[in-house]
Amino acid sequence: MKYLRIITNRSKGSKFMQQLQAYGAKYISCLLAEGSANDHILEVLGINKERKEIVSALVNDSLVKDLLDKLSDKFDKKNTSIMFTTPIDKKGEINMEYEALYVIVDKSNADRVIDISQKHGARGATIVHGRGSGIQKKSVFLNMVIEPEKDIVIMLIKKDIAEKIKSALYDSLELNQDSNGILFSLPVSDVRGLVDQK
Structure with a gap:
């Protein structure tokens, strides 16, 4: 499957x-x-x-x-x-040629994720908007809990540049700090319609 x-x-x-x-x-x-x-x-x-x-x-x-x-x-x-x-x-x-890289960050950091990734060889990215429910700060307004807005940045990247991009994102966004974001990748077995990356 x-x-x-x-x-x-x-x-x-x-x-x-x-x-x-x-x-x-x-x-x-x-x-x-x-x-x-x-x-x-x-x-x-x-x-x-x-x-x-x-x-x-x-x-x-x-x-x-x-x-x-x-x-x-x-x-x-x-x-x-x-x-x-x-x-x-x-x-x-x-052993695949591409990885699907997912980076979940505060909404204000999605453009930084794309900029950093493109400087290290990635081409395009897709952003999905969402909300977080972890241990981050939540606000209360009129007795309603306001959850922090999150963006999921999805990129297809070649395996040979994946570690360079992941390391750059991890260091630049300080993902080792609590609540700064999550980065993970999944192997990709079939790709169609993608411009080659250098």
């Missing part, structure tokens, strides 16, 4: 969800997210985030390759949508 994620432009998620269901995928869901823009024109206009959706599903191993090939035909051009899978039932050493 593999956990499939498709990061695509906003409004395309429903179409991918229908196709996944038709191809036999299970437990299909969709999250709203933002992507870091790599386009120089967008930067000049002051737009540094693109509206994205993350579609996820569980897919049987026997269906993965065929399903990814069929779905990748739907991509307009490289790096507008990416698909990747993570094995969920593998044991032992997994």
